Structure formats: C-alpha cells, structure tokens
Amino acid sequence: MGRYGKLDYPHLTKAGFLLGLGLLIIGVGGEFVGQTYFGGLPAWEDTLLYALSIVGLLVGFFSPFVFGIFLPLTE
Numbered sequence: 271m272g273r274y275g276k277l278d279y280p281h282l283t284k285a286g287f288l289l290g291l292g293l294l295i296i297g298v299g300g301e302f303v304g305q306t307y308f309g310g311l312p313a314w315e316d317t318l319l320y321a322l323s324i325v326g327l328l329v330g331f332f333s334p335f336v337f338g339i340f341l342p343l344t345e
Contacts, residue, residue, distance in 0.1 A: 277341070301319045
C-alpha cells in the first residue's frame with residue numbers, strides 16, 4: 271500500500287482534466303450563448319460564468335501535474 275492509499279492516478283488525472291475542461295466549456299459557452307442570444311447577462315451570471323471558466327482552466331491545468339507527476343513521484 272502506498273503513502274496515499276490506493277489511488278488510481280491515471281483515472282484521477284483523466285477525470286480531473288475532463289472536469290476542468292467541462293467547467294471551462296460551460297463557462298465560455300454560457301457566456302457566448304448569453305451574450306449572443308439574450309443581448310446581455312446580469313452581473314451575477316457574468317461573474318458565475320467567469321469564475322467557472324477560471325476554475326475550469328486551473329483544474330484542467332493542474333490536475334495532470336498533481337495526479338500524473340507530483341503524487342506518483344512522492345509515493
């Protein structure tokens with residue numbers, strides 16, 4: 271048994287990247303659809319979609335490094 275238990279690093283890497291990609295697509299797509307079809311969005315929706323985009327970008331970028339490189343090397 272490893273230091274962090276029985277973690278499936280390839281699965282966590284892929285799932286984290288896909289989660290980040292999904293959040294990024296929802297944020298950017300929602301912003302695009304909202305501006306295109308509804309003319310403008312309320313400030314809280316703009317903030318929410320912007321935050322989804324930033325969080326998705328960070329999760330998608332850092333999960334391969336954390337679960338694919340860092341944690342397996344420290345085990």
